[in-house]
Amino acid sequence: MATRISRIEATFVNVANDGEVVTVGFADHQYETQEYVLLTRLLDPSESDRESGEDDVHISVNDQIRSTYGGIERITLSGSQVLLELSIATADEIQVEPLLILNFKKAAVDLGGLWQGLELLCNGYVELRRDT
Numbered sequence: 001m002a003t004r005i006s007r008i009e010a011t012f013v014n015v016a017n018d019g020e021v022v023t024v025g026f027a028d029h030q031y032e033t034q035e036y037v038l039l040t041r042l043l044d045p046s047e048s049d050r051e052s053g054e055d056d057v058h059i060s061v062n063d064q065i066r067s068t069y070g071g072i073e074r075i076t077l078s079g080s081q082v083l084l085e086l087s088i089a090t091a092d093e094i095q096v097e098p099l100l101i102l103n104f105k106k107a108a109v110d111l112g113g114l115w116q117g118l119e120l121l122c123n124g125y126v127e128l129r130r131d132t
């Protein structure tokens with residue numbers, strides 16, 4: 001049985017918005033990445049995207065095999081951590097703990113940009129909190 005991931009130490013955090021997709025990523029390294037969490041969402045999903053559930057936030061952890069749409073109940077930005085609270089079904093599907101902790105160095109991250117990316121990602125789909 002695969003080990004369930006509960007925490008990732010991210011030295012690289014990236015927020016991108018190309019006008020069609022918003023992406024927020026956390027990785028152990030910018031290059032030669034071994035551990036990562038990638039969160040994406042279509043900004044203007046089609047009707048077929050909505051019908052198939054592909055309009056929700058997509059999460060992948062370390063591999064596309066460990067990925068799914070939806071099931072993220074809450075995202076909290078707290079100091080130098082992002083806490084992802086997942087449904088039990090989603091956590092089981094992608095083999096992570098229901099509380100996935102993403103640690104990063106505050107000094108190396110544009111917190112304002114990260115927050116804006118998370119707001120856009122979560123808008124109408126996932127509860128978003130910020131603990132100061």
